[in-house]
Amino acid sequence: MMAVVTKPRIVVAGVLLGLLGAVLLATPAQAHAALVSTYPTRDSVVAEAPRQVVLSFTEGVTPVPGRVVVLGPDGSRVDEDASRATGVQLLIPIRSGAPRGTYLVSFRVISQDSHPVAGSFAFSVGAPSPGGPPTLTGAGSGEDPFIAAAFPVVRWLGYVGLLLLAGAALVLALLWPRRLDARDPNRVLWIGAGLIVAATLLELFLEVPYLAGGGLGDLRGEDVREVLASRYGTAHLVRLGALGAVLVLLRPIIKGTGWGADRVLLAVLGVVGVSTWSVSGHPSATPVPMVTLVADMVHISAMSVWLGGLVMLVGFLLPRANGEELGAIVPVWSRWALYAVAVLVLTGTAQALVEVGTVDALVGTRYGWLVLAKVGLVLLVVGVASMARRLVVPIAAGSADSPGRLRRVLVVEGIVATLILGLTSVLVQTTPARTANANSTAPTVQSAVLSDALFVLTVDVQPAVVGPNDVHLYATTPDGRPADVKEWRVTASLPAKGIEPIDAVILPVTPSHATGQINLPTDGTWTFAFTLRVSDIDQSTVRTDFSVRP
Numbered sequence: 001m002m003a004v005v006t007k008p009r010i011v012v013a014g015v016l017l018g019l020l021g022a023v024l025l026a027t028p029a030q031a032h033a034a035l036v037s038t039y040p041t042r043d044s045v046v047a048e049a050p051r052q053v054v055l056s057f058t059e060g061v062t063p064v065p066g067r068v069v070v071l072g073p074d075g076s077r078v079d080e081d082a083s084r085a086t087g088v089q090l091l092i093p094i095r096s097g098a099p100r101g102t103y104l105v106s107f108r109v110i111s112q113d114s115h116p117v118a119g120s121f122a123f124s125v126g127a128p129s130p131g132g133p134p135t136l137t138g139a140g141s142g143e144d145p146f147i148a149a150a151f152p153v154v155r156w157l158g159y160v161g162l163l164l165l166a167g168a169a170l171v172l173a174l175l176w177p178r179r180l181d182a183r184d185p186n187r188v189l190w191i192g193a194g195l196i197v198a199a200t201l202l203e204l205f206l207e208v209p210y211l212a213g214g215g216l217g218d219l220r221g222e223d224v225r226e227v228l229a230s231r232y233g234t235a236h237l238v239r240l241g242a243l244g245a246v247l248v249l250l251r252p253i254i255k256g257t258g259w260g261a262d263r264v265l266l267a268v269l270g271v272v273g274v275s276t277w278s279v280s281g282h283p284s285a286t287p288v289p290m291v292t293l294v295a296d297m298v299h300i301s302a303m304s305v306w307l308g309g310l311v312m313l314v315g316f317l318l319p320r321a322n323g324e325e326l327g328a329i330v331p332v333w334s335r336w337a338l339y340a341v342a343v344l345v346l347t348g349t350a351q352a353l354v355e356v357g358t359v360d361a362l363v364g365t366r367y368g369w370l371v372l373a374k375v376g377l378v379l380l381v382v383g384v385a386s387m388a389r390r391l392v393v394p395i396a397a398g399s400a401d402s403p404g405r406l407r408r409v410l411v412v413e414g415i416v417a418t419l420i421l422g423l424t425s426v427l428v429q430t431t432p433a434r435t436a437n438a439n440s441t442a443p444t445v446q447s448a449v450l451s452d453a454l455f456v457l458t459v460d461v462q463p464a465v466v467g468p469n470d471v472h473l474y475a476t477t478p479d480g481r482p483a484d485v486k487e488w489r490v491t492a493s494l495p496a497k498g499i500e501p502i503d504a505v506i507l508p509v510t511p512s513h514a515t516g517q518i519n520l521p522t523d524g525t526w527t528f529a530f531t532l533r534v535s536d537i538d539q540s541t542v543r544t545d546f547s548v549r550p
Contacts, residue, residue, distance in 0.1 A: 033111030034058045037462045039472045040123040048476050049098035049125045051513050055090040059112050067108035073101025075134040100126035104133040114232040116211050147210050154202045161195025167308015172254045177325045200236050235276040242273035274300050292354050299347040306340035310414050318407045381416040450542040454534050455483045465549045473514045482512035487533040492526045523550045
């Protein structure tokens with residue numbers, strides 16, 4: 001027979017320690033956007049210096065001010081310090097007259113889910129420099145080990161606070177017997193609110209050096225302003241405001257003196273508060289953000305109701321309520337738990353389908369294996385919950401030993417739930433399978449330099465696979481100066497399979513640079529034709545073949 005702790009404070013403390021222990025097992029935060037291609041390509045040698053460097057990611061990014069740099073062969077900056085993001089691409093303009101030799105590109109950007117992405121690569125113009133790429137000094141691009149370890153703990157303490165606040169508020173407002181002293185549950189409510197406030201402020205404090213790169217001693221005023229003005233900072237400030245309003249409205253409602261409008265406003269504020277966790281994380285960075293944002297909000301709410309209510313039931317109601325009170329309370333709680341677990345399963349499945357994407361990603365990535373482990377634990381907790389539901393009828397009928405048996409079953413349910421929350425903490429800190437899979441299957445780049453009497457054209461087609469492909473075009477005059485192209489046209493045909501020319505959608509970026517996209521329906525050796533008009537009457541077409549993979 002399992003021994004059951006009877007002191008409510010010890011039960012609550014045990015659950016908190018279990019949740020914190022699960023958090024401490026989480027891995028350090030990893031960036032959830034991946035660099036999939038660059039132009040010029042890494043370690044490549046190009047004939048002429050590009051007018052801009054182009055970095056393509058798996059999701060939209062925002063450059064960190066002062067952290068995107070291109071160094072020339074002599075170590076001086078050759079970028080115009082005006083990098084900008086457009087869609088999933090980061091564009092870094094390069095000053096004219098850049099010399100021959102090896103260049104270093106160093107970048108630090110913020111992905112849509114508020115994680116930083118940093119890296120560097122080199123390319124050469126004309127020929128590599130004898131001494132290799134230049135060295136970047138003075139820019140913090142490393143990760144502070146303390147921040148990497150503290151961030152997941154602080155973030156998940158906020159989740160613990162949320163479930164304690166939600167569980168205590170619901171039970172006190174709807175299930176708590178009026179004859180019982182409510183001081184201990186009220187303490188739990190305020191502990192939960194305090195944890196949310198502390199975690200929110202600490203997250204904002206840690207976010208500044210986390211995004212800028214560096215330690216707590218490297219804080220800059222512009223980095224603080226950048227964080228507070230970002231979506232991440234706005235969400236956290238809104239969370240604090242919503243929490244303050246919720247606490248004001250909860251007092252009369254818990255005492256039974258609140259009226260209907262108070263409850264409606266409280267529900268609205270609760271939705272706003274919960275949404276701040278979702279909009280500041282990677283649910284906002286998926287291919288279908290509206291689906292994952294709503295699913296994540298409902299998922300967090302269901303988790304808070306289930307686990308928070310479980311703490312209150314095991315820690316306070318079962319030890320203190322009499323048989324008649326339990327006969328009224330337990331059936332209601334049983335329905336709540338059933339609905340919450342069902343919602344958790346449905347929303348978790350929806351999120352996993354988006355974040356995993358394919359069977360290969362499910363079985364071939366760390367994220368996928370964690371999802372499978374979580375599914376196994378969810379099935380186990382559903383089985384335990386079904387055992388608990390069998391005790392609802394005996395308790396309602398007044399069985400004397402059923403409350404004790406229910407407590408033992410619920411303790412087991414709480415242990416399994418703690419493991420699920422621990423796995424969830426690891427999942428939140430792990431690169432989603434769709435991104436990890438994109439990293440492991442890095443796209444290839446087909447490149448060519450095509451010469452003509454009117455121009456020299458450098459072409460990149462990536463990822464050179466069936467489906468949408470990006471096309472980058474850089475044109476110079478035969479003597480090496482940037483060309484002034486009036487009109488660009490790109491087509492691709494596959495004569496071996498009878499496919500006639502397909503037009504690419506081309507967007508001129510500068511007079512000498514254009515980018516676009518073309519959708520290739522099948523694999524094979526495609527013939528690309530590039531037509532450039534450089535004056536009212538002068539134009540020419542160059543052709544080359546590119547191999548396209550399935």
